[in-house]
Amino acid sequence: MTTTPSSQSTSTRAVESDTIAVAAEGLRCSYGSYEAVHGIDLSIRNGEFFALLGTNGAGKTTTMETLEGHRPASSGTVSVLGGDPYRDKASIRPRIGIMLQEAGFADDLTVEETCRLWLRLSSADPRGRGAAEVIAHGLDVLDLAGKASTRVKMLSGGQRRRLDLLLATAGEPDLLFLDEPTTGLDPESRERTWELVSGLNDAGTTVVLTTHYLEEAEMYADRLAIMHDGAIAVEGTLADVLNREPAVIAFEVDAAVDVLPLSALGLAPAFTPTPSTTRVTLPTGDLQGDLWKVLSWADTHRLHLDRLSASEASLAAVFRRVSVGASA
Ligand SMILES: Nc1ncnc2c1ncn2[C@@H]1O[C@H](COP(=O)(O)OP(=O)(O)OP(=O)(O)O)[C@@H](O)[C@H]1O
Structure with missing residues (x-):
């Protein structure tokens, strides 16, 4: 692991900048007549590691999908890397990495072919490194190097999850959205996941994470929010949140x-x-x-x-x- 709870806090690892990577004001999201997110405010600084926690059905994925540009906000404003994530998709997407709860892969491609295809299609732009180097590093850190020539359909569930993380991070994005990235992973794979993500965060990538593993937020997040029933109930650093309890x-x-x-x-x-x-x-x-x-x-x-x-x-x-x- 490259980080520990104490070494990861904002007090010891300076967040890169005071500029804002993600902002939402009065964000509301509806499915037809059902409103899943009831007007939340969010402000996440560049370089920050932010954890969005919450009960089942609280609206985390809906919020994340809106910030990722998969759906427009029903009302309110959203700004991601200085633009509207839905309308300015073409300019923002190459700068963000997204790991959804479930990914769809072309089953007949090998792991390495999948990575190369992904890098070409996503117009990802690794910071000053060649695609081959980035893929090799990711395969190594995520313990997938031995599976580079394996067809995706032959991977286990946890291996597919790690491949999904590799694709989300391969472009060394400025902003990384992770929706429950370690669900279903064994302890060793979870450690490797956080080694990769912490490395990117240390290099300046802003991370927005949803997870049901509270200890992951405690260990890695600079700030966190807890959502319940479409609203943010608690927000702050871990110390802020615990001091109020x-x-x-x-x-x-x-x-x-x-x-x-x-x-x-x-x-x-x-x-x-x-x-x-x-x-x-x-x-x-x-x-x-x-x-x-x-x-x-x-x-x-x-x-x-x-x-x-x-x-x-x-x-x-x-x-x-x-x-x-x-x-x-
Ligand atoms: N496509 C959809 N159509 C209608 N309602 C939906 C849709 N997707 C989600 N919802 C509803 O919106 C609410 C928020 O769902 P969301 O998936 O954002 O919650 P979540 O916090 O990510 O939950 P979980 O922790 O269980 O993944 C839930 O009540 C859910 O049933």
């Missing part, structure tokens, strides 16, 4: 215990009765201080706290809260 103390006590005095300690617990216990969940912005209060209360009343846990805010917790529709 409370830590949580949780435990269970016997159902006969009077838990109401916890509220009088200045805490805001939620109580969930189970057949024999009361489960107490306590969001807190002061984990150590409030844990101290809870333990002192238990000590004073000689109570045993069953299944006691104290957890810092996590992206998974933010995601869970967003997905149940709580305000973010």
Whole structure:
């Protein structure tokens, strides 16, 4: 791997420029009378690695397809690399790489023939490198070199996925859209995928990623957004997002215990009765201080706290809260 969570953050890897690669204002996208995206704003800087996360059906792919120029916005404005991705397709497409959730290949071509054909058709323009060199490097990094002469129809699902990534990145694009690029890949292939993408991002490529693997966003994204039900619920750096999320103390006590005095300690617990216990969940912005209060209360009343846990805010917790529709 070329990156680690700490080395990849904006604080240590400067985003190339303050110019904007992707901007959307009041973006709405509809399928007939059904509106899938309800007026979102996005601003992604050149060189940034941006992760668009969200629940199933939240509108991520619809948003990505609109930014990629596959469909016009129903209303609002979209700018990609300074142009309208739908109307200015001819000038913008050669500068972007796109990896869709599913790709269509000509099954009878070999892997290498597919790469060469793709480079010719896409008028991709690798930065100062010949097509052969770019293909050889991609095949190597993605562990497909041994499959260069294999017909595409003979590839496994994961190998096809890696070939798809190779095609999306072969032109060394200024902007790379990745829609769930590692779905179905084994851990080794996922590492290789991120090695290739991180290398491009380090060289200046702006990356816009959708994924259901939250740890990928945590590890690689400079900024992220979480979509739910056609809107952006949360947006910012990982630190921004986690700072807004409370830590949580949780435990269970016997159902006969009077838990109401916890509220009088200045805490805001939620109580969930189970057949024999009361489960107490306590969001807190002061984990150590409030844990101290809870333990002192238990000590004073000689109570045993069953299944006691104290957890810092996590992206998974933010995601869970967003997905149940709580305000973010
Ligand atoms: N071609 C279509 N016609 C009608 N509705 C569609 C079409 N494509 C998507 N939708 C609907 O638009 C909404 C957003 O779908 P979209 O694929 O953008 O979500 P997503 O966030 O990418 O979901 P997932 O994580 O499941 O891939 C969903 O309710 C979906 O059913």
